[in-house]
Amino acid sequence: MGEMFRTAFQRPVTKDYPFGAPQVAERFRGKLDIDPVKCTGCGVCEAVCPATVITMIPVGKRKVAGREIENKRPVFDLYTCISCGQCVDDCRFGALWLTHEFELATTDKNSLVMNKALKVVV
Amino acid sequence: MQYSPENMVPFGPVHPALKEPEYFKLILEGEKIVEVIPRIGYVHRGIERAAQDRTWIKNVYLFERICGICSFAHSIAYTQAIENLLQFEIPRRARYIRLIIAELERIHSHLLWLGLVGYWTGFDTLFMWIWKDREHVLDLVETITGNRIHKSYSTISGVRRDLPDNIGEPLRKEMKYIEERSEYYKSLVSSEETLVIRTRGIGRINQDIVRKLCPVGPLLRCTGIARDVRVEDPYAAYDEIIPDVKTSNDGDIASLLLLRIEEVKESCRLVLEAFEKIPSGPVKLTAPRSVPKGEAIFHVEAPRGELFYFVRSPGGTIPDRVKIRTPTMANLLTATEMLKGHTLADVPVVLTGMDPCFGCMDRVSIVELDKSKQWAIRGEELRQFGIDWYKQRRSKT
Amino acid sequence: MNALQIAEILLFPGLTFFVWLAFVFDWLDRKTSARMQGRVGPLLAGPHGILQPVADFFKLTSKEEIIPEYADKFVFLWGPPLFFAAPAVGTIFLPVAGLNALVFDPYDLLFILFLLAFSTLMAAMLGYASAGRYSTIAIGRLVVQYTSFEVPLIISIITPAVLAGSLSVEGIVVAQSHYWYILFAPISFAVFIIATLAELEKPPFDIPSAKTEIVAGWMTEFSARSLAYVKLTKNLSYVFLSALAVSLFLGGPSGPVLTQASTLQNLLYLIYFLVKLFAVGFGIFAIRTSLARIRIEQAASLFWTILTPLSLLQLGIVIFLR
Numbered sequence: 001m002g003e004m005f006r007t008a009f010q011r012p013v014t015k016d017y018p019f020g021a022p023q024v025a026e027r028f029r030g031k032l033d034i035d036p037v038k039c040t041g042c043g044v045c046e047a048v049c050p051a052t053v054i055t056m057i058p059v060g061k062r063k064v065a066g067r068e069i070e071n072k073r074p075v076f077d078l079y080t081c082i083s084c085g086q087c088v089d090d091c092r093f094g095a096l097w098l099t100h101e102f103e104l105a106t107t108d109k110n111s112l113v114m115n116k117a118l119k120v121v122v
Numbered sequence: 123m124q125y126s127p128e129n130m131v132p133f134g135p136v137h138p139a140l141k142e143p144e145y146f147k148l149i150l151e152g153e154k155i156v157e158v159i160p161r162i163g164y165v166h167r168g169i170e171r172a173a174q175d176r177t178w179i180k181n182v183y184l185f186e187r188i189c190g191i192c193s194f195a196h197s198i199a200y201t202q203a204i205e206n207l208l209q210f211e212i213p214r215r216a217r218y219i220r221l222i223i224a225e226l227e228r229i230h231s232h233l234l235w236l237g238l239v240g241y242w243t244g245f246d247t248l249f250m251w252i253w254k255d256r257e258h259v260l261d262l263v264e265t266i267t268g269n270r271i272h273k274s275y276s277t278i279s280g281v282r283r284d285l286p287d288n289i290g291e292p293l294r295k296e297m298k299y300i301e302e303r304s305e306y307y308k309s310l311v312s313s314e315e316t317l318v319i320r321t322r323g324i325g326r327i328n329q330d331i332v333r334k335l336c337p338v339g340p341l342l343r344c345t346g347i348a349r350d351v352r353v354e355d356p357y358a359a360y361d362e363i364i365p366d367v368k369t370s371n372d373g374d375i376a377s378l379l380l381l382r383i384e385e386v387k388e389s390c391r392l393v394l395e396a397f398e399k400i401p402s403g404p405v406k407l408t409a410p411r412s413v414p415k416g417e418a419i420f421h422v423e424a425p426r427g428e429l430f431y432f433v434r435s436p437g438g439t440i441p442d443r444v445k446i447r448t449p450t451m452a453n454l455l456t457a458t459e460m461l462k463g464h465t466l467a468d469v470p471v472v473l474t475g476m477d478p479c480f481g482c483m484d485r486v487s488i489v490e491l492d493k494s495k496q497w498a499i500r501g502e503e504l505r506q507f508g509i510d511w512y513k514q515r516r517s518k519t
Numbered sequence: 520m521n522a523l524q525i526a527e528i529l530l531f532p533g534l535t536f537f538v539w540l541a542f543v544f545d546w547l548d549r550k551t552s553a554r555m556q557g558r559v560g561p562l563l564a565g566p567h568g569i570l571q572p573v574a575d576f577f578k579l580t581s582k583e584e585i586i587p588e589y590a591d592k593f594v595f596l597w598g599p600p601l602f603f604a605a606p607a608v609g610t611i612f613l614p615v616a617g618l619n620a621l622v623f624d625p626y627d628l629l630f631i632l633f634l635l636a637f638s639t640l641m642a643a644m645l646g647y648a649s650a651g652r653y654s655t656i657a658i659g660r661l662v663v664q665y666t667s668f669e670v671p672l673i674i675s676i677i678t679p680a681v682l683a684g685s686l687s688v689e690g691i692v693v694a695q696s697h698y699w700y701i702l703f704a705p706i707s708f709a710v711f712i713i714a715t716l717a718e719l720e721k722p723p724f725d726i727p728s729a730k731t732e733i734v735a736g737w738m739t740e741f742s743a744r745s746l747a748y749v750k751l752t753k754n755l756s757y758v759f760l761s762a763l764a765v766s767l768f769l770g771g772p773s774g775p776v777l778t779q780a781s782t783l784q785n786l787l788y789l790i791y792f793l794v795k796l797f798a799v800g801f802g803i804f805a806i807r808t809s810l811a812r813i814r815i816e817q818a819a820s821l822f823w824t825i826l827t828p829l830s831l832l833q834l835g836i837v838i839f840l841r
Contacts, residue, residue, distance in 0.1 A: 012559045025261070027268035027286070050180035084183050084274045089282060098268075131652060153659075153815075244722050244812025250556035316723045316811040466656065467726070467814045 024100050029083040031101040032076060036117040038095035041072045045087035045096065053081045059118055076114040078104070133469060135164050141238075142480035146458070146473065153465040158458040165484040173444045178204060178413055179278060181441065188446070189482040190271045191234060194227045195424035196446070196482075197276040199431040202357055203420040204278050207413050207435055216280030218400040220358040223267065223275060224422075225389040225396075229300060230259045231425035232382040232389075235477045236307065239379060242470040243320045248310070255303045258296050265289065280406030293397055297390040304390075308383045311376070321375040325460035325472035328373055337456040338449045339427020341476050344381050345373040351423040363396050375475045412439045424449055426477050450476065450483040528611055528621055537610045541754035544761075544800055545572040551801065552808040572754070579747035587650055587740050594648035598641060599741075599748035605638035606752065606759040612688050613762050614771050616789040620689045627687045628680055631763065632673060635718065638756065639665045642727075645749070646737025657736035660815045661727035664717055667822035668724075672714035674830040675707040678837050679767045688763075692771035701768040703840075706833040708768045710826050712799075715760045716807065717818070719753065723810040724818055758796070761803065765795045 015023065024030070032053075046054040056072040063069075088096045106112060129150050135143035145161040169188060173181050186197040198220050205212055233256040240248030260270040266285055267273040275281055311317055327337075332345050342349060350367040352360045368384040370377035415437035421430045427449025434443045453476040461472050527533055546561060546569050553560030561568025586595055612627045614620040624630065639661065646658040680686050682703060683694035691700075701708045717724040720736075728736030738749055765771060772788035813821070 010557070012554065012557050014559045025264040025268065027266070027283070028264065029268045029274070048177075048179055050176065050183035082183065082272075083269075085268070085282070086179065086183070089277075131656070153656075240811070244725060245810070246722075247552075247556050247808050248811075250558060254557050314811070316813050319813060319817055320811055465814065465816075 022102075024102070028100055028102075029085050029098045031099050031104060032078060032081055032083065032087070032114070033097055033099050034074070034076070034114065034117050035095045035097075036073075036119065038093045039073060039117050040093055041074075042092070043072060043074075044090050044092070045074060048086045048090050050084060050086065051080045051082050053077050054087065057115075057118060073117045075118065078112040078114050079109050131466065133473075140470075140474070140478075140480070142478070142484075144478075144480045144484075146469075148461075148466070148469065150466065153467075155461050155464055155466065155469070158461050160454060160458055162454070162480070162484055165481050167484075170444055170446065173441055175440070177411070177439045178441065179409075181444070182277060183274065185444075185446075186272055186274060186276075189448075189479050191231045191479060192227065192424040192426060192429065192482065193271060194223055194273050194276065195422050195429050196431075197273070198224060198358065199420050199422045199424075199429055200433070200444075201276050201278050202422075203418045203431050203433040204413060206418040206420065207416050207433065208278075208409065210279055210407065210409070212280045213404045213407065214359070214401045215284075215403040216405045217359040218363075218396050219281045219285060219405065220276060221360065221363060221396050222285075222393050222400075223263070223273065223281075224358060225393045226259060226263055227273075228425045229386050229389045229393075230256055230263070231477075232386045233259065233300075235474075236379065236382060238474065239321075239375075239471065240317075242474055243317060245314075245317060248307075248317075252307065255300065258299060262292060262296050265292065277406060278409040280404070282406065284405050290397065294394065297394050301387055301390045304383050304386050308380065311379045311383070318376065320468075320471060321379060324375045324464060324468050325457075325475055326372070326374045327456060327460055331456065331459055335456045335459060337427070337453045337476070339423075339425075339453065339477075340378060340381050340385070341427065341453050341456055343367070343369045344371075344377045345369075346371045351421050351428050355421065357420070357422060359396060363392055363399065365392055375471055378475050412437070413441075426450060426479060426482075427453060448479065448482040450478050450480065453478070454483070524621070533611055533621060534607055536615070537607070537755060537758055538751070540758045540796075541751060542572040542576075543569070544758050545754045547797070547800060548757075548804050548807075551804045555805070555808050576747050576751060579750070580744050582743035584743045584745065585740075589650040590740065591648040591650070594644055595740075595745065598645045598648060599745045599752070602638060602641040602645060603748050603752045603755070605634045605641065606756045609634045609759050610755075610762070613759075613766050614689055614692050614788075615762075615792050616772065616785045618689070618693055618771070618773060618788065620692075623687065623689050625685070625687050625690075627689075628676065628691075629686060631688070632676065635672070636665075636669070638752075639718075642737055645741075649737065649740035651740050653739045654737050657727045657739070661737060663815055663819055664720075664724065664726055667819040668714045668717040668826075671710045671822055671826040671830045672718070674827070674834055675704075675710040675714065676767065678704045678707040678830070678834050681834065681837055681841070688766050688771075692766050692773060695770040696773050699768065699770040704768070704833055704837055706829055707837075708764070710830045710833075711764055711768070712803065712806075713826060714822075715764065716803065717822070718760060719757055721803070721807040723807075723813050725812055726815050726818060757800075757803075761796055761799045762792075764799050765792065769795045769799070771795075 017023075041056065043056050046056050053076055054074045055077070057075050058070045059073050060071045061068050062071040083098060085098055088098055104112060131148045131150055133146040133148050134140055135145045137143075143164040145164065147159040147161070148155050149157040149159070169184060173184060176184060182197060182200060185200045186193045188196050233252055237249045237252035237256065240246065240252065263273065264270050266289060267275040267283075275283070311321075327341075327345060329345050329347065332342060332347065346369050348367045348369045350365065351357075352365050353367055356364075366388055368381060368388060370381040370384070413435045415435055417432070417434045419430065419432045421428050423429075429449055430447040432443070432445040433441060436442045457473055457476040457478070460475070461469060464472060529535060549571070550560040550568065561571035564571040564574045586592060609631050611621045612624070612631060620627075643658050643661055643665075646654040646661065679691050679700045682700055683691040685691055685694060716722075720726070720728050728738055738746065741749055772792040774787065774791035776784060776787070
């Protein structure tokens with residue numbers, strides 16, 4: 001009973017969000033982001049994604065070991081992404097990382113498609 | 123048992139007392155319950171079938187989403203089963219980190235249940251206070267793993283990331299805080315008169331019922347039988363940091379309350395001990411994509427009891443069969459047995475005394491067709507079966 | 520009855536005033552129990568959320584009314600206004616602003632007891648008219664609870680009547696101008712408060728509308744306008760019973776008389792009344808926040824075996840001392 005009165009006079013625990021700033025930990029896994037320059041189109045991210053977010057799209061051709069093969073880059077359907085970070089762990093080139101952004105609700109699915117890797121093709 | 127609509131009260135599937143939907147038919151005489159008939163299958167999601175389409179590493183994320191509260195237990199059971207198949211020896215540091223997170227999860231799960239006991243007995247204040255303290259644990263988990271519930275932290279050859287550098291100070295502070303608050307809650311549940319009369323002597327089970335119906339986890343330990351997978355078959359780092367198995371003796375809900383509070387305190391001690399003794403080294407190795415042919419089983423002590431995984435690999439990148447037996451499945455019949463002879467007012471408290479996680483349990487719904495012995499049933503056939511069944515039922519009543 | 524009296528009954532300090540007090544009590548209840556639990560309670564509707572109960576009321580009236588198929592439509596629709604009438608009529612007998620109540624009758628305490636029984640009867644009828652499984656269980660519990668707490672409640676109400684030698688609320692208030700009856704009959708006051716918790720279905724006695732067991736008890740099937748009135752009536756009963764406690768045991772609006780001017784005097788009386796009312800209210804909020812819900816047979820045994828003898832004992836002491 002005494003606990004009750006003590007709690008009554010302390011500040012309540014409710015956080016102020018959305019009227020205040022959201023507080024997330026440093027390792028919080030939010031929206032995915034890519035650095036298109038580092039991406040080489042190896043396709044490992046597509047193979048390991050549990051939510052089939054990533055599709056490799058052909059963007060041209062390149063020469064590898066004397067043969068001409070398709071050059072691919074990833075397109076991310078981020079509305080399906082579960083922010084697990086497996087692609088981040090498995091990308092050898094460090095092109096992917098998870099930001100702290102989490103306010104992703106939208107009425108337009110296409111606004112959550114990330115295709116900026118298609119634009120930078122080496 | 124024969125019953126008529128007058129003395130059958132449906133509890134669920136959707137009910138304020140249950141977090142997840144399950145249907146219990148309570149057969150009453152007046153306000154006294156004489157039989158409970160459960161029907162499960164309301165949260166069946168086809169996870170075992172979905173696992174057969176995904177590669178080994180993708181399945182880690184599938185299985186951790188079976189349950190929010192014991193998510194990490196599923197995660198480590200699956201990854202350790204595969205590590206057995208691969209015959210890997212994961213780094214020692216990874217084993218210690220797995221222990222720390224598993225115990226943190228046990229604390230959060232028990233605190234969740236304790237708060238919900240307050241909610242189910244109408245004691246909202248206890249509910250709010252305990253969940254306020256649980257936030258401390260969840261914030262700690264978020265600092266370490268990046269997310270509060272679906273931790274995505276264990277991977278096939280260890281853990282994905284190391285602990286943050288300055289985690290020692292907050293860890294010690296929070297564990298000490300949780301220990302103090304557990305002491306306070308222990309005195310509260312023993313002395314708060316209205317809570318005591320709601321929980322003492324309710325749902326009493328004894329060792330005969332236990333031998334007949336084989337419950338697992340805290341439900342088993344509250345009758346005085348000290349069995350715990352962490353001690354009998356150690357995994358992660360439990361062979362070096364040995365938990366002290368707590369029991370309580372009365373077999374009723376009040377003793378379940380005390381038992382879980384004791385387990386919370388024990389988990390705090392284990393976390394601190396593991397953190398002091400943690401060895402340095404790598405936290406994961408590179409795992410191959412394909413797993414050799416074979417079968418592996420693994421069981422862990424999830425917060426609710428013994429969680430059991432069976433994995434069969436055909437020698438490729440995709441599993442052939444994964445079977446999961448969750449603790450709630452084992453406890454369900456014991457809980458319905460606990461209810462007999464009590465009144466309707468005790469139903470929420472007793473049914474949830476086993477800390478049910480129907481989301482975990484329901485994946486194990488077994489489909490039997492007596493016409494053709496199929497293992498899987500097609501979606502369209504299932505839908506047609508459902509339509510026919512309801513049509514038949516409506517024409518009967 | 521002239522126009523002024525009608526205005527007084529309808530507006531101040533009669534019906535509208537008490538309905539406003541009912542909203543304030545609901546807000547205070549939610550806010551204090553939230554603060555004691557470490558939450559914020561209502562926050563956004565009006566400053567500090569004070570308009571939240573009003574917002575709830577209007578939101579409910581704007582929803583679609585769903586009547587169950589087998590329900591008794593007449594009782595279902597016309598029951599809630601009658602249910603509302605019970606405490607509403609009771610409030611006109613309580614002195615609020617001034618030592619005289621709006622309507623005086625030498626036996627109005629008995630009428631108030633009838634109104635309490637009537638409101639429980641209406642609750643049972645509303646549950647019965649809902650024809651739902653949960654409502655049926657709830658009515659059983661409601662009737663058991665009512666019969667259990669009625670006897671201690673009546674005895675603890677009769678005690679101040681015996682002390683004052685009058686069976687009207689106004690008479691009891693006037694007789695307390697020197698000493699408040701809580702000093703003479705503290706056990707009755709405690710029993711009255713506990714019985715109030717049972718009447719209002721607040722923890723530890725919210726058995727007939729136990730949220731996690733029988734969904735919402737006898738209120739389960741009500742949806743829009745009916746639910747708004749039912750909730751308003753529950754809050755009004757809250758205020759009414761607290762005001763009754765204040766009038767019977769704490770001297771109603773009486774207090775130190777500081778001026779002789781009649782309007783200022785009445786204002787002072789009003790202030791004293793409100794202060795005491797909120798004090799009793801806070802006491803009830805604190806008790807309700809700190810206890811769990813008990814079972815119906817435990818509640819029944821509590822009332823019959825402990826509270827009834829205690830209140831009889833108090834009555835005996837009072838008669839002896841007079």
